[in-house]
Amino acid sequence: MPKIVTLPGDGIGPEVTAAAVEVLREVAPDVTIEEHAIGGGAYEDHADPFPQRTRDALKDADAALLGTVGGAHDSAWNKLPRHLRPESGLLALRRELGCYANLRPVRVLPGLEHLSPLKAEIARGVDILIVRELLGGIYFDQDRRINGDTAYNTMRYTTPEVERVAKVAFWAAEQRRGRVTSVDKANVLEVSELWRRDVQALRDRDYRSIHLNHEYVDSVAMLVVANPSRYDVILTENLFGDILSDLAAVIPGSLGVMPSASLGDGAGLFEPIHGSAPDIAGQGVANPAAAILSAGMLLRHGLKRPDAANHVDRAVAIALREHPTRDLGGKADTRTFTHAVLEALGTPAVG
Numbered sequence: 637m638p639k640i641v642t643l644p645g646d647g648i649g650p651e652v653t654a655a656a657v658e659v660l661r662e663v664a665p666d667v668t669i670e671e672h673a674i675g676g677g678a679y680e681d682h683a684d685p686f687p688q689r690t691r692d693a694l695k696d697a698d699a700a701l702l703g704t705v706g707g708a709h710d711s712a713w714n715k716l717p718r719h720l721r722p723e724s725g726l727l728a729l730r731r732e733l734g735c736y737a738n739l740r741p742v743r744v745l746p747g748l749e750h751l752s753p754l755k756a757e758i759a760r761g762v763d764i765l766i767v768r769e770l771l772g773g774i775y776f777d778q779d780r781r782i783n784g785d786t787a788y789n790t791m792r793y794t795t796p797e798v799e800r801v802a803k804v805a806f807w808a809a810e811q812r813r814g815r816v817t818s819v820d821k822a823n824v825l826e827v828s829e830l831w832r833r834d835v836q837a838l839r840d841r842d843y844r845s846i847h848l849n850h851e852y853v854d855s856v857a858m859l860v861v862a863n864p865s866r867y868d869v870i871l872t873e874n875l876f877g878d879i880l881s882d883l884a885a886v887i888p889g890s891l892g893v894m895p896s897a898s899l900g901d902g903a904g905l906f907e908p909i910h911g912s913a914p915d916i917a918g919q920g921v922a923n924p925a926a927a928i929l930s931a932g933m934l935l936r937h938g939l940k941r942p943d944a945a946n947h948v949d950r951a952v953a954i955a956l957r958e959h960p961t962r963d964l965g966g967k968a969d970t971r972t973f974t975h976a977v978l979e980a981l982g983t984p985a986v987g
């Protein structure tokens with residue numbers, strides 16, 4: 637029997653994770669689900685944002701489903717030494733699981749163009765996969781310090797780090813439209829020069845059927861919203877991928893519909909890309925679609941159950957059409973939306 641560890645975390649994390657768990661229980665009733673602590677709440681209870689008990693529980697898990705971590709800007713958590721902050725718990729979790737490739741799909745499903753603030757003809761049919769490197773770059777390099785009036789971080793990548801995530805992007809493109817856009821800042825940064833060289837060399841050596849091009853991150857930040865249909869797979873490093881994926885959330889209409897899958901050495905980690913949304917936490921109005929779609933990615937990539945994953949995707953699309961949440965200009969609260977998904981799961985697929 638597969639085992640899933642859920643890590644609801646802080647803010648709206650528990651609200652959206654509860655919705656995703658309801659959906660999982662419906663489509664995969666045989667799966668064991670075990671809840672554990674992470675983030676600011678875990679620090680409060682265990683003096684550690686990624687407690688040993690959570691670490692241990694993950695050892696025999698088939699996949700992990702994360703909610704969100706973190707507090708508001710004025711939260712006391714932000715005054716803790718950095719390694720005790722909620723976000724450090726999440727970074728330690730990603731490292732523990734060896735999840736170096738973060739898949740962030742950006743899709744506008746048929747009939748849902750009206751949820752985008754972009755013109756319908758620009759949003760229609762968008763289907764991008766952002767592959768974000770998740771364990772390297774400026775996030776993790778230990779050459780970092782803040783001291784008086786000087787602070788620094790270091791963006792460093794090695795060829796093996798670039799190649800392993802690029803392989804995931806090429807593999808994904810092979811299942812899709814065969815195009816990869818590698819995004820960097822090679823006109824300024826040495827680290828991007830290496831990234832570009834290694835991605836191109838890997839393509840020329842092992843993935844000759846893939847159409848690869850290279851674009852600068854500043855230009856992509858404009859083009860991805862002005863003309864999103866020009867992209868199939870976007871491959872980029874950790875920090876650029878973080879920023880571009882929140883920006884790309886504008887295309888489907890909200891961060892609340894953006895799921896992700898983090899894959900790598902062992903069990904996968906599945907999480908919405910949004911944060912703990914302190915401005916709406918505790919009100920029961922968060923959009924759980926990103927969390928539910930992340931559970932769908934868990935079924936697809938973690939448990940290899942594509943039929944169940946497709947079933948979830950379809951039910952979320954129906955619920956988004958009929959009961960959009962507030963972030964999408966609708967009225968549905970978390971419960972209403974989740975009920976709509978569960979109801980749609982119960983209706984047979986047409987066509």
Ligand code: NAD
Nearest residue numbers: 704705706707891892909910911912913915916922923963
């Ligand atoms: P955020 O993503 O939490 O919120 C940005 C805006 O989007 C807010 O207005 C919020 O209400 C809205 N929003 C986000 N998710 C939503 C949803 N599901 N439904 C409806 N509206 C939604 O970003 P932030 O405010 O910059 O960060 C808040 C905290 O979250 C910080 O502590 C940050 O470090 C943390 N964070 C955690 C994760 C994670 O756990 N993976 C990701 C991003 C940010």
Ligand code: IPM
Nearest residue numbers: 706723726727878909910911
């Ligand atoms: C995300 C978040 C995290 C990141 C933070 C909370 C560490 O913004 O998952 O996108 O930057 O990776």
Ligand code: MN
Nearest residue numbers: 878879882909
């Ligand atoms: Mn982010």
